[in-house]
Amino acid sequence: MSQVYLVAGMTCQGCARSVEAAIKYESPKAAVSVDLGSAQVTVDGASEDQVKKAVGEAGFSFIGPA
Ligand SMILES: [Cu+2]
Numbered sequence: 001m002s003q004v005y006l007v008a009g010m011t012c013q014g015c016a017r018s019v020e021a022a023i024k025y026e027s028p029k030a031a032v033s034v035d036l037g038s039a040q041v042t043v044d045g046a047s048e049d050q051v052k053k054a055v056g057e058a059g060f061s062f063i064g065p066a
Pocket residue numbers: 010011012013014015016
């Protein structure tokens with residue numbers, strides 16, 4: 001089941017790729033899609049804790065579930 005999270009600080013496709021890669025590093029089977037306009041990251045296959053950790057390590061701000 002996918003969950004949508006708000007992530008602050010992403011400004012370009014490079015940021016989106018960094019967030020996606022970090023989440024997949026935490027949970028290799030995760031499916032991730034990023035919508036820069038709404039600052040939303042949709043994740044299937046990773047826990048909220050994994051997403052929070054990955055987003056922080058990638059240098060962005062994890063806000064919480066959207
Ligand atoms: Cu960027």
